[in-house]
Amino acid sequence: MTQPAAQPQPLPDDLRAWLQHLEVERRLAPRTLVLYTEALRRLVRAAQAHPIELLQVQSHHVRRWAAQLHGQGLAPRSIAIVLAAWRGLYRWWGDNGRVTHNPVVGVRAPKAGRPLPKALSVDHAVALADHQPTDADPALRARDHCIVELLYGCGLRVGELVALDVRGSPQAAGWIDAEPADEATAHVLGKGSKRRSVPVGGAARTALAAWLALRGTLAKPDEPALLVSRRGTRITASQVRSRLKAIALQAGLPVHVHPHMLRHSFASHLLQSSGDLRAVQELLGHASIATTQVYTRLDFQHLAQVYDAAHPRARKRSG
Structure with missing residues (x-):
């Protein structure tokens, strides 16, 4: 008998508060919110595996986690989206006095070719x-x-x-x-x-x-x-x-x-x-x-x- 897929763990309240800020005040598109939600889940998993409190994350942690995502086969474009979400979260925390610096600033995804979008004739x-x-x-x-x-x-x-x-x-x-x-x-x-x-x-x-x-x-x-x-x-x-x-x-x-x-x-x-x-x-x-x-x-x-x-x-x- 096939086992039902495991439900993702709910995000901590402070992360969900940021997503709500993006949805209500920034009016991000639903698809972007879905991608950012998954990016935050990746951040939580990475911090738990380290382990480290999210507010104590440093740039070398972020670089290591981005490298791990690349090693797991995540595409450079997807890694860039993950880093954008993390960067935005820490910027928001900085604006609210939660952190003194943004550990994602300066961390970039691996370079990838930019294919021509698919168009009809x-x-x-x-x-x-x-x-x-x-x-x-x-x-x-x-x-x-x-x-x-x-x-x-x-x-x-x-x-x-x-x-x-x-x-x-x-x-x-x-x-x-x-x-x-x-x-x-x-x-x-x-x-x-x-x-x-x-x-x-x-x-x-x-x-x-x-x-x-x-x-x-x-x-x-x-x-x-x-x-x-x-x-x-x-x-x-x-x-x-x-x-x-x-x-x-x-x-x-x-x-x-x-x-x-x-x-x-x-x-x-x-x-x-x-x-x-x-x-x-x-x-x-x-x-x-x-x-x-x-x-x-x-x-x-x-x-x-x-x-x-x-x-x-x-x-x-x-x-």
Whole structure:
């Protein structure tokens, strides 16, 4: 008989307090919180194996533990995330007078090559966006088509997509400004609680209008979310991933498609057509252009010209 998997030990209260600070005050993405929670569990295990109190950790301890993680086969990128979480924890403790120095400062993860993100070809991306989902409910078909168009047409992260509201408010994390109809804009709250505005191209505007016309048949009367589930409440990132995977299979795409692949495709196709690295950086909301340079190294042009003239979905194709 298979034994049930052991449940992870609960984190100490002071570590959970920091995670709550990140969630409530820093508004970190749920996925980042999951990664940071696992990083803190690694820290607790390492300190217990040493053994040493967390408040007494020194830099040589952190270097040893990072080396051990590397020896256990953890990828350099994952180690960098672990160290970022530890560094943030000790910085928070320092701000609150718990420690006098940050033992993680200066400790770096092993270097690793930075692979080009996986992106669809233009033909596959357009085939996916042109595909009409086969759900029997016309409202769900319109919603799913809108999801694909906004992910590929605006380069949104899945968390930014599901956070969109129908209209803006001081409490909204993001919203769609659909007026005037030919200049729709998505206002989103990205990483680091940084706001940015992204133009919504012609094909995405058409899909958005079709969904908004039917949204009321699904959404609960007081639901502010732009995209809702069958139950009439805000759709989740997990549901978006599941729907996108199903749509890609229906469209006959030969690869597994996830939301971030459409963001990569958005960036890659703009750069291939325009060469405006700065414009794509702004549209993606990257704090550093080095992040955008993963896609390619190209010359700079004007932001609006890039989006209107270069992106495969910026204008609805005729014929």
